[in-house]
Amino acid sequence: MAETESPIRLGIVGCANIARKVARAINLAPNSVLHAIGSRSIEKAKQFATVNGFPESVKIYGNYEQVLEDPFVDAVYMPLPTSLHVHWAVMAAKKGKHLLIEKPTALDVGELDRILETCESNGVQFMDGSMWLHHPRTVKMKQMLFDSKLLGDVNYVYSTSTTAASPEFMENDIRVKPKLDALGALGDIGWYCLGAVLWAKNYQLPTVVTALPDVTKNSNGVIISCSASIQYRQPDGTKTDAIIHCSFLCNTSMDLAITGSRGTINLNDFIIPYQESSASFEFTLGAKFVELHIGWNVKPEKIVVASELPQEALMVQEFARLVEGIKTYGFLPDRKWPEISRKTQLLLDAVKKSVDLGCKPVYF
Amino acid sequence: MAETESPIRLGIVGCANIARKVARAINLAPNSVLHAIGSRSIEKAKQFATVNGFPESVKIYGNYEQVLEDPFVDAVYMPLPTSLHVHWAVMAAKKGKHLLIEKPTALDVGELDRILETCESNGVQFMDGSMWLHHPRTVKMKQMLFDSKLLGDVNYVYSTSTTAASPEFMENDIRVKPKLDALGALGDIGWYCLGAVLWAKNYQLPTVVTALPDVTKNSNGVIISCSASIQYRQPDGTKTDAIIHCSFLCNTSMDLAITGSRGTINLNDFIIPYQESSASFEFTLGAKFVELHIGWNVKPEKIVVASELPQEALMVQEFARLVEGIKTYGFLPDRKWPEISRKTQLLLDAVKKSVDLGCKPVYF
Structure with a gap:
C-alpha cells in the first residue's frame, strides 16, 4: 500500500x-x-x-x-x-x-x-x-509519564518478558546457540525490558546494575532466564529502582509497571499488544486507602489507545x-534512534557482565 | 452482629x-x-x-x-x-x-x-x-493455582507492597523506629509479599534468599525499602523464582503476579481489594501469539469474586x-495458621539476614 x-x-x-x-x-x-x-x-x-x-x-x-x-x-x-x-x-x-x-x-x-x-x-x-516504542499507546504513556501533574517522579519500574520455549526451540533455535545469539534470552527478550526501563527514565543511564542470582544457563552457557536490579541514584538523594525479568522457561508475560510519586501505570502486553486495532493500559492517580483502610479511594482507569496501523508498520513508516x-x-540521519539502541545495548552489556561476574554490581 | x-x-x-x-x-x-x-x-x-x-x-x-x-x-x-x-x-x-x-x-x-x-x-x-488470606478471591485463586489443568507448575511469583509514607510517618511512626518495629517496611508490608510467595508455593520454604542491592534504610538503620530474590530449586531440576519489593518510598502498589507453566494470574490490589463487596483478578490460560506474532490468541479473563463480609471480618470469623x-x-488448636505465620517469619528473617550481610545469599 x-x-x-x-x-x-x-x-x-x-x-x-x-x-x-x-x-x-x-x-x-x-x-x-x-x-x-x-x-x-x-x-x-x-x-x-x-x-x-x-x-x-x-x-x-x-x-x-x-x-x-x-x-x-x-x-x-x-x-x-x-x-x-x-x-x-x-x-x-x-x-x-x-x-x-x-x-x-x-x-x-x-x-x-x-x-x-x-x-x-x-x-x-x-x-x-x-516495535513497541512506535505504538501510539507507548506515546500516550510517555506523555503521561512526563506530565509532572500526573505520574510524578518515577520511583520504580518493573518489567518482564517471558515465553515458555518449546523443547524444539531450546534445542535448535538460534537464540540459544552460543555462536549465533550468545546473549540468549537476555538479548532476545530482555532487550525489551531493559529498553522499557530506559524509556521510563527518558534514556538516562543507571548508576549500577546487578544481575540476580536466579540466572539459568543452558548446557552451552547461554542465558535462558535471568533477572536484574537496576538502580538510579542521584547526588540529591532521589532514586529510582528497577527490576527486570526475562526467561525462555516461563509462560508468556510482558508486564510493565511504572510507579511514580503520584501515580502508577500497569499493563501486561507492552511488547505485543493483545490485538492490533487498539491497546490499553491501567492508570491510577493519587491512590490512597479510604477511612479504616477498607478499600481504595480510586480504582485504576483503563486507557484505551486505538492504532490505525500495527506497531511494526508504524515503525517501518517512521524509518522510511x-x-x-x-x-x-x-x-542528516536522525540521532535519536541510534542513541536509544546504544543505551539499551550498554545496559544489556552491564547485565551480561554482572552475570559473568557472578552477580557482582556493575557501575556506569 | x-x-x-x-x-x-x-x-x-x-x-x-x-x-x-x-x-x-x-x-x-x-x-x-x-x-x-x-x-x-x-x-x-x-x-x-x-x-x-x-x-x-x-x-x-x-x-x-x-x-x-x-x-x-x-x-x-x-x-x-x-x-x-x-x-x-x-x-x-x-x-x-x-x-x-x-x-x-x-x-x-x-x-x-x-x-x-x-x-x-x-x-x-x-x-x-x-487479612487477605481470608478473602474468597484468595481462596478462588488458590483453587486455580492447584488445579493441575489450569496454571500448571508455578514458575515465577512477583509481589509488591509499597506505600508513599508521609514525612510525618517517616519521622514518627512506630514502623520506622528501631526500638518498636525494627523490621521497618520489610516487616510491616514486606510480610504480605513474602506471605504471597509462600502461599503460591503451598508453604514450601525456598532454597535460597538474596536481598537485592536496592535496600534503603533510614538514619536509624531501619529498612524503609527493599527487594529480594527468592529461589526454589528442586533436586529434579524444576525451579521457581520469586521477586518481592516493599517500600515506604513508593506510591501505593500491591501487585501479585503468578506465572505457571500454562497460565498466569495478575492482580494489583491483593492485600486490600479496591472495594469490599467484590474483588477480581485476571487469569490467562495458554497464552500464545497468533500467526505472525501480531497479537495474542487469548486475552486475560477477569474473574470477579463477591465477598459477603470484608476480608478482615472473615479473618475474625475463622479465628472465632x-x-x-x-x-x-x-x-485442639488448629496448626495451619501458626505454621503459616512461622514460615513467613522464617522467610522474613532470611531476607533481613541477607540485608544485614550486604545482600549475601541465605540458604534454608
Whole structure:
C-alpha cells in the first residue's frame, strides 16, 4: 500500500520468522515497499516469497550481498542472528543502505559502535526493531509519564518478558546457540525490558546494575532466564529502582509497571499488544486507602489507545520517513534512534557482565 | 452482629489505627463480639471507644494486663509494636487467651517460637493478621493455582507492597523506629509479599534468599525499602523464582503476579481489594501469539469474586470459629495458621539476614 509517490524500497536480508511480520509491515506502511529478499539459499528465498505471497516485483536473491548491491534498494531490514550483525550491517552501511536491524543490535556495544560509526560516516539511518516504542499507546504513556501533574517522579519500574520455549526451540533455535545469539534470552527478550526501563527514565543511564542470582544457563552457557536490579541514584538523594525479568522457561508475560510519586501505570502486553486495532493500559492517580483502610479511594482507569496501523508498520513508516528525508531532502540521519539502541545495548552489556561476574554490581 | 448463641469475646490490646478496622470486623463477624479494649492510658482507651462508637458494654481498661485478666475475654487481638509482641503475647497465652496478632508476628523466629510454644502448651489458638488470606478471591485463586489443568507448575511469583509514607510517618511512626518495629517496611508490608510467595508455593520454604542491592534504610538503620530474590530449586531440576519489593518510598502498589507453566494470574490490589463487596483478578490460560506474532490468541479473563463480609471480618470469623471449637467442643488448636505465620517469619528473617550481610545469599 505505497501511497507516496516514491516509497522507500526495502530489502530483507535473511528469512527469519520475524521477517514475515516485518514484510507485512513494509506492505502496510504507506511510504515503503518491499523490493528484494535475500537468503543464503535461493530455494529458501523463493519459498519464503511464495509462502508470504510476495508480488512478482519483489527480487529474490540467493545470498545477502546481492540485496546490498541492488541499486534500487534504499534500506535493508536485517533479522539475522546477532553474531552476524556487525559483518552484514557494516557492509550494508558501507554500500549506503539505511539500516533497520533486529534486536539485540550486536553482541556488545563495541560491535554496535562499529555499525553506528559506519552508518554515521556513510550518512545512513539506523534503527533497531523495537516495535513497541512506535505504538501510539507507548506515546500516550510517555506523555503521561512526563506530565509532572500526573505520574510524578518515577520511583520504580518493573518489567518482564517471558515465553515458555518449546523443547524444539531450546534445542535448535538460534537464540540459544552460543555462536549465533550468545546473549540468549537476555538479548532476545530482555532487550525489551531493559529498553522499557530506559524509556521510563527518558534514556538516562543507571548508576549500577546487578544481575540476580536466579540466572539459568543452558548446557552451552547461554542465558535462558535471568533477572536484574537496576538502580538510579542521584547526588540529591532521589532514586529510582528497577527490576527486570526475562526467561525462555516461563509462560508468556510482558508486564510493565511504572510507579511514580503520584501515580502508577500497569499493563501486561507492552511488547505485543493483545490485538492490533487498539491497546490499553491501567492508570491510577493519587491512590490512597479510604477511612479504616477498607478499600481504595480510586480504582485504576483503563486507557484505551486505538492504532490505525500495527506497531511494526508504524515503525517501518517512521524509518522510511527518516530515510525519505535523507534521500530526498538531504537531511542528516536522525540521532535519536541510534542513541536509544546504544543505551539499551550498554545496559544489556552491564547485565551480561554482572552475570559473568557472578552477580557482582556493575557501575556506569 | 453476633448471630451465634455465645459469640467469642475479644479484647483488643492497644489502640493502633489498625485496631479500628479490626474492631469493626469483630462487630461484623457473626460469631464474635468486642468485649474489652485496653490502652496504656485510660484516656486514650476511652477516646478510642468514643471515636469508634463502641457500645457501653465494651470494657475500657487503662492498661493491657486488665484485658488479659478479664475472665470474660476469650481471645485478644494484639496490634502492638512488634518489639512488644513476645512479652504480651506470651502473657496472653499463659492466661489462656487465644491470640490474633498483627504482623510481623515477632522480631525474629526465636521470639515467635516462644509465643507459639506458649500457645501450644496453653492450648490456645494462634493466628496472625494477614487479612487477605481470608478473602474468597484468595481462596478462588488458590483453587486455580492447584488445579493441575489450569496454571500448571508455578514458575515465577512477583509481589509488591509499597506505600508513599508521609514525612510525618517517616519521622514518627512506630514502623520506622528501631526500638518498636525494627523490621521497618520489610516487616510491616514486606510480610504480605513474602506471605504471597509462600502461599503460591503451598508453604514450601525456598532454597535460597538474596536481598537485592536496592535496600534503603533510614538514619536509624531501619529498612524503609527493599527487594529480594527468592529461589526454589528442586533436586529434579524444576525451579521457581520469586521477586518481592516493599517500600515506604513508593506510591501505593500491591501487585501479585503468578506465572505457571500454562497460565498466569495478575492482580494489583491483593492485600486490600479496591472495594469490599467484590474483588477480581485476571487469569490467562495458554497464552500464545497468533500467526505472525501480531497479537495474542487469548486475552486475560477477569474473574470477579463477591465477598459477603470484608476480608478482615472473615479473618475474625475463622479465628472465632477455631476458638469456639476449642472452647466448646474441646478441639485442639488448629496448626495451619501458626505454621503459616512461622514460615513467613522464617522467610522474613532470611531476607533481613541477607540485608544485614550486604545482600549475601541465605540458604534454608
